[in-house]
Amino acid sequence: MKILMVDVDGVLVHGRPTDGLPLFTYLERDLNLASSLLQQEFFRPYWIGIVTGQEPIEPRLTEVLDRIAPHLTAQKLLDYWFENDSRLDRQLLADLARLKDEGTLLYLATNQEHRRAAYLRDVLELGALFDGIFYSAALGARKPESDFFRLVTDGVGVAPHEIGFIDDAEENIAAAMQFGWKALHWTPASALADAIAAFTQNVQATRL
Structure with a gap:
């Protein structure tokens, strides 16, 4: 080999680096966004296209957050995501x-x-x-x-x-x-x- x-x-x-729990375990508590809603509105319809390079993540994530969590920016969610999956x-x-x-x-x-x-x-x-x-x-x-x-x-x-x-x-x-x-x-x-x-x-x- x-x-x-x-x-x-x-x-x-x-x-999560502190306890190994799934990254979005406390998403609603920390960022006031239900993980089930993020799955429904972002991951299910758009993730395959993003993860295969058909479109960048930021514009689509921004558009979704503007609808379901206007208090959040794409960058803030990405920072939270990456830091809690590390x-x-x-x-x-x-x-x-x-x-x-x-x-x-x-x-x-x-x-x-x-x-x-x-x-x-x-x-x-x-x-x-x-x-x-x-x-x-x-x-x-x-x-x-x-x-x-x-x-x-x-x-x-x-x-x-x-x-x-x-x-x-x-x-x-x-x-x-x-x-x-x-x-x-x-x-x-x-x-x-x-x-x-x-x-x-x-x-x-x-x-x-």
Whole structure:
């Protein structure tokens, strides 16, 4: 395995930095906006287009907030969103750093819009560890679509079987494996050493 692709949310990042709760747990208390209303008016109708790069997030979010929460600006909500979805798995990051020292290239492979992708790379400083980030808004395709895996594979220039992948969504794992990646479903009990061992066994079995 030359390359390891790592998902972000549910693998590297786990909700609020203070307690790990979902990022919008206290949205109504903190910003006087019900999360159910935000889901209904923003995420359900517009998120797929935003997360696949068909439109930027700010204009659409501004338009929605003007209707449902005129006391809020898009920037204030984005700041709240990103800051409350930033609890990093430090043990996994340390394990990944050791793997990189051994010669494996590391990339993020994630469904993100442009603003949060930049936040992950620059503010959370994941760009210091990872060799690059492949994300849906830049690619124009999202997991589990086959185009996502094709574009990422083309981007790193290796054969699919030389790519390992960890993700917390089983549908993404199934799609990656169908494309030829070595993939492992990541759970709270997972450890990177177990994933690498599974990938190695998979490669050895393929060669027999």
